[in-house]
Amino acid sequence: MKEFKYDAEKAKKINEKINAVLEFTEIEGNKEGKYHNTPFMVKDNIQVLETKMTSASKILENYNSTYTATAIQKLLNEGFKIVGKTNLDEFAMGGSNENSAFGPVKNPWDLERIPGGSSGGSAAVVAAGIVPFAIGSDTGGSVRQPASFCGIVGYKPTYGAISRYGLSAFASSLDQIGVLATNVKDAATVVEVMSGKDEKDSTTLDINWDLTSEIEKEPEKIKIAIPKEVFEVEGIDPKVLEKFKENIERLKENGIEIEEVEIPHLKYTVSIYYIIAPSEASSNLSRYDGMRFALREEKESLKDTYMETRDKGFGIEVKRRIFMGAFTLSSAYYDAYFSKAAKIRKLLNDDFEKVFEKYDAVLTPTTTMLPPKIGELKSPLEYYLMDLFTISANMIGAPAISIPSGLIDNLPFGIHLISKPLEDAKMLRIANKFE
Ligand code: GLN
Numbered sequence: 342m343k344e345f346k347y348d349a350e351k352a353k354k355i356n357e358k359i360n361a362v363l364e365f366t367e368i369e370g371n372k373e374g375k376y377h378n379t380p381f382m383v384k385d386n387i388q389v390l391e392t393k394m395t396s397a398s399k400i401l402e403n404y405n406s407t408y409t410a411t412a413i414q415k416l417l418n419e420g421f422k423i424v425g426k427t428n429l430d431e432f433a434m435g436g437s438n439e440n441s442a443f444g445p446v447k448n449p450w451d452l453e454r455i456p457g458g459s460s461g462g463s464a465a466v467v468a469a470g471i472v473p474f475a476i477g478s479d480t481g482g483s484v485r486q487p488a489s490f491c492g493i494v495g496y497k498p499t500y501g502a503i504s505r506y507g508l509s510a511f512a513s514s515l516d517q518i519g520v521l522a523t524n525v526k527d528a529a530t531v532v533e534v535m536s537g538k539d540e541k542d543s544t545t546l547d548i549n550w551d552l553t554s555e556i557e558k559e560p561e562k563i564k565i566a567i568p569k570e571v572f573e574v575e576g577i578d579p580k581v582l583e584k585f586k587e588n589i590e591r592l593k594e595n596g597i598e599i600e601e602v603e604i605p606h607l608k609y610t611v612s613i614y615y616i617i618a619p620s621e622a623s624s625n626l627s628r629y630d631g632m633r634f635a636l637r638e639e640k641e642s643l644k645d646t647y648m649e650t651r652d653k654g655f656g657i658e659v660k661r662r663i664f665m666g667a668f669t670l671s672s673a674y675y676d677a678y679f680s681k682a683a684k685i686r687k688l689l690n691d692d693f694e695k696v697f698e699k700y701d702a703v704l705t706p707t708t709t710m711l712p713p714k715i716g717e718l719k720s721p722l723e724y725y726l727m728d729l730f731t732i733s734a735n736m737i738g739a740p741a742i743s744i745p746s747g748l749i750d751n752l753p754f755g756i757h758l759i760s761k762p763l764e765d766a767k768m769l770r771i772a773n774k775f776e
Contacts, residue, residue, distance in 0.1 A: 385426040457490035619666035
């Protein structure tokens with residue numbers, strides 16, 4: 342990783358325009374560490390001692406972290422320095438950063454536009470040149486989609502590669518910490534440092550990755566699959582599709598073999614995501630009851646205290662998710678929704694397994710559109726549909742990456758790769774070649 346000069350004053354000035362940083366910090370890492378003093382920022386839904394952890398929610402506005410997340414501690418051990426906590430959609434629910442209790446983040450490419458989300462603050466600080474990389478979390482695309490909207494790299498590794506201990510839980514079977522960086526190699530280095538078994542998260546894998554050197558190897562003949570469903574999606578911006586096709590031609594000219602395949606269950610991913618993720622969220626968020634953490638709106642009865650705390654503390658999107666999740670998990674509707682969604686998740690997994698028998702990666706655009714203007718999209722559904730191409734990776738626990746691949750009307754466009762779980766090194770080698 343190249344040396345990086347961090348300028349705190351300049352960072353604060355830039356932040357006045359983009360609202361990407363919620364708290365500036367100076368938390369030094371190990372002096373003997375290989376990356377001593379290399380600055381980075383952390384999404385504010387991750388615990389870091391000596392900082393608040395608001396998850397961009399009123400309910401945690403005054404909550405101080407009580408420990409440091411394993412992934413972040415590993416970065417500190419290697420000498421990296423934490424210079425700030427970044428803004429996000431409340432509890433990582435959203436794709437635009439307009440859902441933050443502390444105001445929207447602005448896209449450094451065009452201040453009238455969203456940076457994407459939910460790790461929009463992390464994307465914006467990297468795109469604005471404040472830090473060389475930032476940490477985000479990705480449940481359905483929250484690292485990759487803002488990376489695409491801000492013209493940088495966003496990498497979510499295989500599920501279980503990085504400990505979630507200290508990451509505020511949204512949908513635990515999908516959540517994964519990831520990184521936003523200016524290039525594939527830096528992203529690989531950062532994930533390598535964060536990865537590995539952690540006894541505090543039983544879903545972590547016993548891996549010992551050397552991505553930094555793996556990425557240097559020349560990839561074998563690359564075989565890429567494109568789901569033909571990409572060309573049939575309703576509501577995809579035609580300019581996005583055109584740019585995607587241009588990229589396909591460019592890659593073919595570089596000797597990469599590309600074929601169309603069928604991923605029949607791809608079209609259901611948004612639907613099953615908005616059953617599974619809210620279900621898990623409604624359960625995870627029940628801990629915010631006004632008894633143990635931060636905000637407490639005291640009322641006569643216990644029930645009223647719960648209700649008032651949650652009413653005042655949660656924003657509209659979070660409430661919507663809790664309602665949806667409580668509904669889909671309720672005994673009367675469990676079979677109709679949650680259990681069906683779980684079955685389709687399995688079928689989607691089968692689709693991808695079949696593709697990975699023959700191909701090294703699945704290629705799509707990262708999102709279906711260019712970054713919209715702040716306030717431009719009106720219905721939640723419009724936001725939900727943006728994540729059509731990113732959700733699958735979370736559903737099947739696979740590694741995925743967004744790579745900047747040109748501009749459309751002066752706005753960044755990204756392409757997206759998914760590889761087989763645990764084949765992160767191979768995916769990164771390909772991504773490195775695509776860059
Ligand atoms: N945009 C998706 C959502 O709103 C994904 C969020 C995420 O990955 N954290 O839930």
